Amino acid sequence: MATEDRLSRIELKLDKLTEAILTIARVEEKVLASNERIEKIEDRLEKQEETLGTLISKVAVNSKQVSMFERALWFSLATIVSFVTYYIKSVG
Secondary structure: OHHHHHHHHHHHHHHHHHHHHHHHHHHHHHHHHHHHHHHHHHHHHHHHHHHHHHHHHHHHHHHHHHHHHHHHHHHHHHHHHHHHHHHHHHHO
16 A cells, blocks of 8 residues: 555656646747747837838938928018019109
């Protein structure tokens, strides 16, 4: 009987060890899946950073162009107002 009890305890310990190994394997699978998701997110973030850099440079160029257009518009408007004022004073 002592041998059977001993074998039974060894068997129980082996069962617990098997369960522990299975739990470790499941956790490892979850960690690997999480790492894959993190890598995908990092890749997407890098692409968005590149896109943002491109957009920032385009906005800078567009801002300069709009500024030049605005100056030309005000210059033209001032010229027209001056011409109209001069014409009105000349005629009247």
